[in-house]
Amino acid sequence: MTKALRDAWADTLIELAADNPDLLVLDGDLGTSTRAERFARAHPDRFLQMGIAEQGMVGTAVGLASMGFVPWLSSFVVFFTHRAVDQVRMSVAQTHANVKIGAAYAGLQTGFTGKTHLDVQDLAIMRAMPGMTVLAPGDATECAAMVRWATATPGPVFLRLGREGGPDLFDASYRFEPGRVIRLRDGADVLLVGTGQQTARCLEAATLLAADGLGAGVVHVPSIKPVDAGAIAAAARDVRLVVTAEEHSVLGGLGSLVAEIVTAHVPRRVERIGIEDTWGESAPGTWLLDRHGLTPERIAERVRRALDAEG
Template identity: 60%
Template sequence: MKAMRDVWGEKLVALGEVDQRIVVLDGDLANSTKADKFAAAHPQRFLQMGIAEQNLIGVAAGMAAVGYIPWTSSFTVFFTHRALDSVRVLVAQSHANVKIVGSYSGLLIGAVGKTHLDVQDLAIMRAMPGMTVLAPGDATELLAVMDWATEHEGPVYLRIARDGVPDLFGPDYTFVPGKVHRLREGGDVTLISTGPQTSRTLAAAELLAASGADATVLHVPSLKPLDEDGLRAAVGDTRLVVTVEEHSVIGGVGGLVAEVLTAKGPAPRIERIGLDDTWGESAGNDFLLHKHGLSAEQVAERVSILVKGA
């Protein structure tokens, strides 16, 4: 199981070999994000911008204006917080063809420190007009998303994890923006997740099945755009929907699902599992998953209680 950062770095190299317009701008973190793979393969198109993400985004927007396809490389928090004004004005408002890659995203980077951890990024970027927001669930989907993003004309925010994640899709997978993927069929509850958390949610569904509760599992890699009718159709007449995300319960996939399902007619009961309006902290992955109830076992236990009370 290869780390998502390695998959991203190797795919950048491959994209750069076939398209001379691709450049990579890094915020002094290339050895962590694995953008150093691109630097080694295509040194003339790698720009080391230092610890100055606001300027990095400005340069990327300028390069996009003259025909390049800039991919940016830094930790998520430095784009979505430190450089947010530059993202807003120079990329989103100008519809610049910049690909903003939030590496080291989500909860499971606590070992690098509390200040580097971002669990609000999806809410921030989803509210940005003109911004495409994507959170692939495995390596196969990441590769497909990168192919699509390179061809797409316009701003893209791509959320990727540091570590490896279990496979969700086979080699025939094709990314379709907005599409909702049904990974498991069940009649008692619908579980909806995004990014690497989807694999833990799928594992939770298998644990639920062993205890007698059958869950549908939906994966939403494209938070913006989203096929809203497709999501409503996938949920169908389920009475209980539970969203599960490695993100704040405010404004992420839980907020998105609630918005869509309550927009037209009666809605099912919706419960959100994620970080309950709190900051992350410096700690190991297993500790953080357990603290915030995001392990497969804890998700299964909580959903089981909800199903019994539905």
């Protein structure tokens, strides 16, 4: 079990701040949840409490970035993509400000927050913003690499951070490259495409399918934008069926991204697993994953049904 992405985020920032005097963390008063509190204890002079005022926090970060600082923002994803989305749009994305959005409590496993806080549209919204880099790390190692890359690279970055830990996908040799699509498993019958921590569940589903004699390849898309469309198209060309899985609405996120690419380059059937145009609710994370078809077992079932229908 890897450490939670939020922990990896905070620990990496603590490490980077030691050598980078321009790195700052701004918190919308959720630091104990997002783990920005750890950063505050390690570097109290670099931690700026902005209060429960996300729009102001985003604007302040833009001002700081214009003075040469590298502000990382700490809040729940929903407050960036919904409450402060106009500030992210006009002040950050349109000016290509060097602001880094640490979007915590992303996906379905948010610790019983309910539909008010569950954000199943963040990828759709952020992906539609020109110039925004949109990243969804699959494990703590990848998350740390993304934090390092984003801190060193000018321009706005949206980093999707799950609350919980999950299986490790990568070892210490991992290097992040924006846009890169990572093939984790080969298989001739179906291609499973995952993003964020959902990729680990796709790998488990592939193992279940192998027991049935079905070859399932797995591709990880940690960089929703930019993305290597050619690599996704090439992977889709090798199989009969493409199945995407994400802790996100099926409208506008990874499934839409893959369908856009596959329909343009290699017509293949694309099954999109995710939240079906509905809101979230308070429930254990594992229950929500099951409810929305995102557990390995549910994915395997969906693949079997789809392949049967293909004949």
